[in-house]
Amino acid sequence: MTSAALRSRAWKLLEMVTTPLLPSDYLDLVSPLRAGGDLRGRIEAVHPETGDAATLVIRPGRGWRGHTAGQYVRIGVDVDGVRLWRAYSVTSPSNRQDGRITITVKAIPDGKVSNHLVRRAQPGTLIQLDQATGDFVVPEARPAKVLYLTAGSGITPVMGMLRDIELDDVVMVHSAPQPQDVIFRNDLHDLVADKKLRLTELHTDTDGMLDISRLDELVPDWAERETWACGPAGLLDAAEDHWTEHGVPERLHTERFRPGVVVTGDGGEVTFGTTGKTVDADGATPLLDVGEEAGVLMPSGCRMGICFGCVTPLTAGAVRDLRTGEITEAGPGVLIQTCVSAAAGPCDIER
């Protein structure tokens, strides 16, 4: 018998020992970051960057496969007891000696996770981790001339690149409200002092927003540069138009942080993902009824919110709890009770 087969036999036996739990449920007690377990990380330090941004040093579990500069990682954090998932760019170089990674988080107004991470995260806390992903990366064949066009926390993936890859001719145009809001300001100025970067820093509180047509004056050869842009949607939209107008759209790479904000309302179009049915629902009819009405096979039980027999993943949009009025937005691992939830805007349900 091969050793792999032997190991799988041994594991099967171990599973019989621990049933109905799994051996990993016990191993998690002592070694949550071990190889072969679910990927997790431990926050080891939190360093403030600006008044509302901080860098988290994370020790990833043994299963971490590393990242490429510019990629992001999804993390699951428990905020007030509820697990929430968000994506953040990795800001550490890919060859960091101690195997740790860093992410840099800017607290956005009303941002549950970002505020928690910046202001309350404690070293020692375990978080859930996904492997790094994203194609906002510099290709193996290094371009000769590069432009980084960033604003606000859009600097984070680019900082990951700057720390990772040395290029000959790098220009950066970065916007932030005021000098003290510029994340990594010291690092950037150090790079400038070492002649590794030419930087234009714009302060939107005094200079106003970047008018994309000013690029000609700020970076006269912008059209010849391979460009990576990251920042608010307005900036990226303007950049995409500008690059297209000048016939060089392929030179522009963009990264959008927050996919469209969920619009909540009263009722909306409900899509049943598995069956592919779409129907209009009002804001007072339980989604269970909406689905049944449309001929979708919906699991159910008590129909009054107590048995949890109707729990179904909410994959997009938002719903309102008909008992408390509470809004639940879609996200990874978000399950809703369809018998007491109504559409609060367009939403997708896995049925």
Added chain:
Amino acid sequence: MTAIDPTAHLTAEQIEELGRELDAIRDEVIAGRGEKDAAYIRKVISAQRKLELFSRGVLLFSIFPPAWLVGTAGLSVAKIMENMEIGHNVLHGQWDWMRDPKIHSTTWDWDHVSPAEQWKHSHNELHHTYTNVIGKDNDLGYGIMRVDEDQKWHPFHLGQPLWNFINACFFEYGIAAYDLELGKNLNKRRRKNPEFRARARAVGRKIRKQVLKDYVIHPLLSGPSFLTTLAATFTANLVRNIWSHSVIMCGHFPEGVQVFERRSIKGETRGQWYLRQMMGSANISGSKAMHFMTGNLSHQIEHHLFPDLPSNRYAEVAVKVRALFEKYELEYVTGPLPKQVFSAWHKVFRLSLPNRKPRVKTPDREQELVAA
């Protein structure tokens, strides 16, 4: 059965007002759920796992009597924690709000021969929706006992103290059979039903795993302590079964608890539903440790009003609920464990015999129950 409806003094408006007050209690807990509660359940789960691991470890040496005693006691407690405070409550969805896929009603499995899926259906859905409605809630006597004067007597019921005792010893098997609706499915036609067969197979698989673990693998691992480990696991399961059976009997069977007729719940309002839960359940009084070991089912009344609230909150909810009982002049059935267990057993004995005679000329029970 009480011939006189204990809720007759309430007007329809009062009942709806009561419902609103209970909703407010629920909303308050939901708004306040947070980090502390999450930390609580995680701590309990981790403590349970450690205790089980420790006890199983000690039982490897159970050939030595002190090790047998410590291991058996530890395993019994671990099994009780696992079924009561953790399994029952997680499977109720009490911790779903944490969105932790490892502590979730859709993924949890418990140390029990009834598969979680089947139990959730018969318990969460049927029992909790139709609490104490004769013919709808099979928990009323588990289909093998007569627990209300209004249920028809049959000579079979003469043996019910014995049935109940056997059920207590092998409670988890009783529950599995009950979740399968075994009695009703044993006739030829139903036995062949593919849906029933699939469920029966699931039970079979679960039983096989449980039995293998407790009665084969762990004893084998103990080597020379094979027999003593086997005896220890058997004892722990017995203790757990008798304990949970006793706690559960106290929830709906003691004297003073009401049962309802099928037709009485037609068109039931939210307030009436709440009222039925209040009148159909009974509590156990006692210390914090006692509440913990019952999985907080000692707060059965509160649990039935709000089956999805985290169990660690029932104690504080109970104070407010009890105040409502007083305000609306309703009887809050509670008492220490021995008293409640005695009361439930007394009923099992009493109703094994046919009713001597209806204590009151049967009033139109239906009408009186419509108000309930």
